[in-house]
Amino acid sequence: MRQKNTWISLTAAVAAAVPAVSAHATDWLQFGYDQAHSGYNVEERGYPVASTTTAQWQVPVHALGSASAIPSDSTPVYVSNVNTASGVKDLLFLVTQNGTLVAFAANDGAVVWSKRPTPASNSNLTTGSPAVDPNLQYVYAYGLDGKVHKYQVGDGTEIVTGGWPQISTLKPDVEKGASALSFSTAPAGSNYLYVPTNGYVGDAGDYQGHVTTIDLTTGSQNIFNTQCSNLFMHFVKNGTARTNDCNLGTSTNPGGPAGRDGQMSGIWGRPGVVYDSLTNRIYLATGNGLFDANMAGGYEWGDSVLALKRDGTGSGLGMPVDSFTPSTFSNLYKVDADLGSTSPAILPSTSNTYPHLAVQSGKDACVRLLNLDDLSGSHGPGHAGNEINAATSCTTDAAGGQVRTQPAVWVNPVDGSTWFYLATDGNLFGYRLVYDGSGKPSLSRSWTFTNAAGTSPVVANGVVYYTSNNGSSNNTLRGVNALTGVQIWSATIGAIKWQSPIVVNGHLYVTDNGAQLWAFALDGVFKAAFE
Numbered sequence: 001m002r003q004k005n006t007w008i009s010l011t012a013a014v015a016a017a018v019p020a021v022s023a024h025a026t027d028w029l030q031f032g033y034d035q036a037h038s039g040y041n042v043e044e045r046g047y048p049v050a051s052t053t054t055a056q057w058q059v060p061v062h063a064l065g066s067a068s069a070i071p072s073d074s075t076p077v078y079v080s081n082v083n084t085a086s087g088v089k090d091l092l093f094l095v096t097q098n099g100t101l102v103a104f105a106a107n108d109g110a111v112v113w114s115k116r117p118t119p120a121s122n123s124n125l126t127t128g129s130p131a132v133d134p135n136l137q138y139v140y141a142y143g144l145d146g147k148v149h150k151y152q153v154g155d156g157t158e159i160v161t162g163g164w165p166q167i168s169t170l171k172p173d174v175e176k177g178a179s180a181l182s183f184s185t186a187p188a189g190s191n192y193l194y195v196p197t198n199g200y201v202g203d204a205g206d207y208q209g210h211v212t213t214i215d216l217t218t219g220s221q222n223i224f225n226t227q228c229s230n231l232f233m234h235f236v237k238n239g240t241a242r243t244n245d246c247n248l249g250t251s252t253n254p255g256g257p258a259g260r261d262g263q264m265s266g267i268w269g270r271p272g273v274v275y276d277s278l279t280n281r282i283y284l285a286t287g288n289g290l291f292d293a294n295m296a297g298g299y300e301w302g303d304s305v306l307a308l309k310r311d312g313t314g315s316g317l318g319m320p321v322d323s324f325t326p327s328t329f330s331n332l333y334k335v336d337a338d339l340g341s342t343s344p345a346i347l348p349s350t351s352n353t354y355p356h357l358a359v360q361s362g363k364d365a366c367v368r369l370l371n372l373d374d375l376s377g378s379h380g381p382g383h384a385g386n387e388i389n390a391a392t393s394c395t396t397d398a399a400g401g402q403v404r405t406q407p408a409v410w411v412n413p414v415d416g417s418t419w420f421y422l423a424t425d426g427n428l429f430g431y432r433l434v435y436d437g438s439g440k441p442s443l444s445r446s447w448t449f450t451n452a453a454g455t456s457p458v459v460a461n462g463v464v465y466y467t468s469n470n471g472s473s474n475n476t477l478r479g480v481n482a483l484t485g486v487q488i489w490s491a492t493i494g495a496i497k498w499q500s501p502i503v504v505n506g507h508l509y510v511t512d513n514g515a516q517l518w519a520f521a522l523d524g525v526f527k528a529a530f531e
């Protein structure tokens with residue numbers, strides 16, 4: 001088989017004559033499509049065509065009964081064939097900055113229902129995305145009251161039994177849901193919902209990153225704090241250090257801000273928590289904060305990648321199951337170059353020596369290749385350095401190399417090679433995972449789409465879709481060939497920040513900073529990209 005020479009093979013007339021209905025109906029239940037948040041919809045068979053540069057529909061994001069537009073940095077999730085009061089519908093769920101969860105009809109953008117919990121005093125905003133549980137009955141969303149709420153997908157009825165709504169922070173005025181909610185499921189055992197927490201812009205106040213893991217069967221919680229990880233609780237604001245808070249204020253971290261030890265270390269990568277079914281662990285990355293876990297009695301994990309059990313617990317001694325911290329952690333803290341500006345991205349591997357791999361990028365513009373079976377190469381948590389050949393993996397992006405997006409991961413169906421796609425503050429890069437004669441992996445940058453900074457990409461049918469940030473009121477949706485980086489489609493929407501598209505059932509959906517929700521129809525003839 002070979003790749004087609006042209007990826008846009010239909011005329012506008014043919015596209016208009018064939019309805020955009022997918023032969024492979026699927027759902028997009030959480031950020032990044034699957035439990036690894038790969039951004040790769042393996043079921044999608046649609047192509048963009050010239051006629052779809054105009055949106056199929058565009059609607060303001062607003063609550064039911066209100067015409068006022070509400071900004072949203074959230075990425076939508078999607079469930080098909082939902083029973084609603086107005087019939088069976090495919091639904092999109094979106095969380096606005098003011099904590100309103102809105103259910104939209106996917107065919108025309110009509111608001112089906114909306115809910116907004118009463119905000120806590122002095123709460124600010126959320127930039128996280130909702131998640132739908134694997135049973136397709138409930139959708140979960142942050143509220144500005146410091147809790148996660150559970151709603152029936154069809155009508156928005158809130159569940160208020162079994163421990164719901166669930167606490168995610170006791171100090172919502174300084175801690176927020178910046179990342180997506182996500183879940184994991186396994187052939188045996190409970191399904192878990194993961195709720196990561198970060199601070200507000202400017203790192204103000206006594207906040208600590210933490211992940212709250214909720215057992216969706218029992219409603220019980222496990223809490224892992226990234227500062228004072230030996231304390232398994234939600235901290236109170238300005239409490240007693242090492243008792244019910246972690247405000248150490250001792251300035252023990254070289255180069256760190258004075259009086260901020262035991263604070264910060266937020267979790268703010270777009271998907272927040274990533275589950276790898278092969279290792280049966282969850283992974284998360286933290287932002288700037290004190291790292292002292294390499295010393296006796298240290299339980300602080302700033303600028304680190306942490307591995308936990310699927311239920312959100314560590315070793316039982318206040319330590320994660322495993323960890324990775326760059327040897328440059330002090331400098332990262334000093335120059336505000338959060339490692340955790342992204343989350344780990346799982347890379348399918350064919351190496352017997354390194355069967356479980358991930359990449360971790362960050363605001364320092366480097367892309368680190370990690371061995372998930374031994375993150376630091378030292379057989380346990382609390383060590384620094386020893387990632388796989390990171391020195392060759394910095395973007396050296398002249399237009400600005402900070403990475404604050406989540407990579408998309410794709411496996412080429414022709415040769416089984418693993419690729420990932422990284423949008424920086426300057427360019428979009430296509431990387432391929434390669435191996436030497438001994439099976440040691442490395443990263444090969446195969447192409448660069450220049451001068452097109454953007455948000456987290458997704459992949460469907462051999463096309464990489466993302467929203468490039470032009471630094472103006474109008475921005476460009478792009479589709480590029482996954483193997484070559486050549487642009488094959490584009491469309492114009494409003495300005496963007498964190499928003500990223502989803503591609504599901506023959507459509508692309510995305511929001512923008514103008515509080516608009518956009519839908520683009522893909523080519524209605526569904527055929528293999530590689531033949």
